[in-house]
Amino acid sequence: MPQVVFRTVAAQALGEEEAxxxxxxxxxxxxxxxxxxxxxxxxxxxxxLLFFAPEPGQPRRWPGRVVGFSTALRTAxxxxxxxxxxxxxxxxxDSAWQGAxxxxxxxxxxxxxxxxxxxxRPVYWMLISKGYKTYLLLxxxxxxxxxxxxxxxxxxxxxxxxxxxTARYAGAYDPRSGLIDFGESHxxxxxRLAEPTPQALADPGVxxxxxRNPAWREGRELACIAEIRWRDFARHALxxxxxxxxxxx
Numbered sequence: 001m002p003q004v005v006f007r008t009v010a011a012q013a014l015g016e017e018e019a020x021x022x023x024x025x026x027x028x029x030x031x032x033x034x035x036x037x038x039x040x041x042x043x044x045x046x047x048x049l050l051f052f053a054p055e056p057g058q059p060r061r062w063p064g065r066v067v068g069f070s071t072a073l074r075t076a077x078x079x080x081x082x083x084x085x086x087x088x089x090x091x092x093x094d095s096a097w098q099g100a101x102x103x104x105x106x107x108x109x110x111x112x113x114x115x116x117x118x119x120x121r122p123v124y125w126m127l128i129s130k131g132y133k134t135y136l137l138l139x140x141x142x143x144x145x146x147x148x149x150x151x152x153x154x155x156x157x158x159x160x161x162x163x164x165x166t167a168r169y170a171g172a173y174d175p176r177s178g179l180i181d182f183g184e185s186h187x188x189x190x191x192r193l194a195e196p197t198p199q200a201l202a203d204p205g206v207x208x209x210x211x212r213n214p215a216w217r218e219g220r221e222l223a224c225i226a227e228i229r230w231r232d233f234a235r236h237a238l239x240x241x242x243x244x245x246x247x248x249x
Contacts, residue, residue, distance in 0.1 A: 068093035145226035149208035
């Protein structure tokens with residue numbers, strides 16, 4: 001696996017030229033996208049997770065070619081006082097670096113920093129998904145991630161989800177179905193990379209996602225929420241430690 005350099009930067013600190021470099025990668029992997037919409041979306045975020053393939057002579061802040069990124073918005077919501085919401089925005093990783101877990105680890109660190117910043121208040125990960133792989137990241141890693149096939153959404157999480165997505169996507173979000181329909185695609189994965197494999201179709205979580213969001217190919221999004229609890233961090237830390245021990249034997 002080629003070397004990768006990771007940076008977390010404030011979204012507002014990125015200039016238009018830097019945004020264009022990010023969009024060049026984004027456009028190679030998604031259709032139905034425009035730089036104007038991408039830039040407007042970037043400007044309203046708070047954090048950007050950036051991954052670079054290092055190149056000699058580059059500044060520390062932008063040390064090479066962008067090979068992946070994810071945007072995030074950390075905010076509160078008056079309708080749900082005392083809670084913090086961490087929303088996942090545009091995300092892409094170049095094909096040579098896919099499967100390495102780069103974004104998962106980086107976003108996990110952002111979640112941990114957010115949890116440390118608000119140790120006693122509820123923290124929610126807000127994710128909209130038009131692909132089963134993204135959806136499974138939430139439900140596989142967070143037992144309090146919903147909607148899911150094996151448990152109903154708890155009333156308090158349903159209220160938080162409906163309040164957040166109604167405020168963010170008024171007119172596009174349907175709380176009855178949990179779907180967000182912009183009327184036109186705001187981006188879909190190029191080619192057949194997002195198509196479920198026969199192995200994936202055997203997963204009940206994948207079958208649930210496809211049934212809940214049958215128009216995912218047209219860019220329709222399924223609204224999701226996960227409660228980020230301290231016990232989940234402990235569980236992932238123990239799993240990572242155990243995995244490291246097995247590899248070291």
